[in-house]
Amino acid sequence: MADRPPPTVAPRASRRARLPSFVRLPMLLILNICLQSALWTGAENVLSHELGAVSKVPRPGQEQEGLGELTEPIVRLVSKIALVSVAWELRYDYFDIGALTAVINIPFAFLLTTFYNISLLTAAAYVAIEVISIALPTYLLRPIADINNPAVPIRNRYLLNSFQVSWSNTALAVGVYATVLYSSLQTNWLTIFLINHFDLPSVELAHDVQAVTFIPKLLTAGYATKAFLLDPAIGAQPDTGAVTPVGPFEPATATLPQTLKHNFWFFSRRTRTLIQRSVVLSTFLLANTVLRGATLEGSEIAGSAGYAGVWILAANICAAWFVWTGDAEP
Structure with missing residues (x-):
């Protein structure tokens, strides 16, 4: 009897992969909205109504500044759809979208605690609810990325697992945020700018702030920035398999996309990853801060921007x- 080769066992598809993408994306959005609403409902039973005291209250016959009463919810929904869709298209897993969500919501939390006398507990609850409500559904519907999966071997896994690399770069990010914000407050230009564009109840905390007190507020921002920007850059690597050789660039025969890529997109894969994620982060930092700022009484869009x-x-x-710190290219 002839020997037969062992049967090939096909890997079992994960439950996430069993659902088509066009189903998972709407499910993610619906779960995000429902979970966010449920978490806020539960938080309101524990927290005081501090946010309501500084939020805009529509008054009959009074023209509302900034976004209109009916326009604002629509714009916020469109922004949420854009965030979820972009993250889905770029294949962000729960850790990526959680880090991105934390970074883009911390500026509003910092504004509340520094200029509106909102407690750290309420501000922390706000950021936590935003992160959990998007990260948990993403975890259920999107496979974990290779760089966030310790079981997947990648070339620079030792750097991602390094405590020294992780926390030294987190400290670097915290230091950058603290330096920029502290210098802006100490020179008073940020305070004066906000006074001109917001109806601030007090600037006492901003005047009394110390650089050391920034660390607890900015630690999460520093770690999330490192996780969203640096870790994917360190983990970026060429696709596995055979690589088609690329000949020298010929200006006479090159197409327009090839010319643009040769002149403007010649960076390493890690640098391209950093550039792409920096653009995403900057875009949603601007959009989310403007939309959140528009909910505050007496705020102006120019001030939030x-x-x-x-x-x-x-x-x-x-x-x-x-x-520089993430450049581990051979």
Whole structure:
């Protein structure tokens, strides 16, 4: 009797993969909205109504500044759909989208605690609810990315697992945020700018702030920035399998996309990953901060956009530094 080769066992598809993408994406959005609503309902039973005290209250016959009463919920829903869709298209897993959500919501939390006398507990609950409500459904519907899965071997796994690399770069990001924000407050230009565009109840906390007190507020922002920007850059690697050889660039025969890529997109894979994620982070930092700022009494869109610019500057300084610290190309 002839020997037969052992049967090939096909890997069992995960439960996430059994659902088609066009079903999982709407499910993710619906779960996000429902879970967010449920978490806020539960939090309201524990927290005081601090956010309601500083939020805009529509008054009959009074023209509302910024976004209209009916326009604001629609714009916020469109922004949420855009965030979920972009994250899905770029294949962000629960850790990626959780880190991104944390970074884009911390500026609003910082504004509340520094200028609106909102407690750290309420601000922390706000950020936690935003992160959990998007990260948990993503975990259920999206496979874990290779860089966040310890079972998947990648070339620079030792760097991702390094405590020294992780926390030194987290400290770097915290230091960048603290330096940018502290210098902005100490020179008073940020405070004056916000006074001109927001109806601030008090600036006492902003005047009395110390650089050391920034660390607890910015630790999450620093770690999330490192996780969203640096870790994927370190883990970026060429696709497995045979690689088609690329000949030298010929200007005379090159197409327009090839010419643009040769002149403007010649970076390493890690640098391209950092650039792409920095653009995503900056875009949603601006959009989310403007939309959240529009909910505050007496706020102006220009003020929210300018305030977001401070955080975008700090985030991109971190990204520029990570280009060097994350460059492990041979």
